[in-house]
Amino acid sequence: QVQLVESGGGLVQAGGSLRLSCASSGRTFSSYAMGWFRQAPGKEREFVAAIIRSGVSTYYADSVKGRFTISRDNAKNTVYLQMNSLKPEDTAVYYCAADRTGGTSWGKSWEYDYWGQGTQVTVSS
Secondary structure, eight states: OOOEEEEOOEEEETTOOEEEEEEEOSSOGGGSEEEEEEEOTTSOOEEEEEEOTTSSOEEEOTTTTTTEEEEEETTTTEEEEEEOSOOGGGOEEEEEEEEOSOOSOTTOGGGOSEEOOOEEEEEEO
8 A cells, every 4th residue: 555645735926836745655656657636626636747657758737837847756755746837726735646557547537546635735816
């Protein structure tokens, strides 16, 4: 069983930045693709970004492309989401997720096997 713990959320003004972290338990972190999703009140959970096992390839939702950067440190069992130029519409609970099966449906929540508890990001206008 893998446990994922997000941190780094908070309140920030529009145009500001935050860096989210997701720490994973266990010794198999490097074998998982990792993703970030978010869910705003009254909306469905949506894909934000994903990174493959080696970290060489990354994928982004169009809404965050050019503003957000996903990265990972396999030595620290941690995946990061650097969020710049934040907008009020980025306000949501952000979740990290781990995919142990090696699929390629990075943008689909059903691709992922383990989820964190989420961290709140609020962007004020």
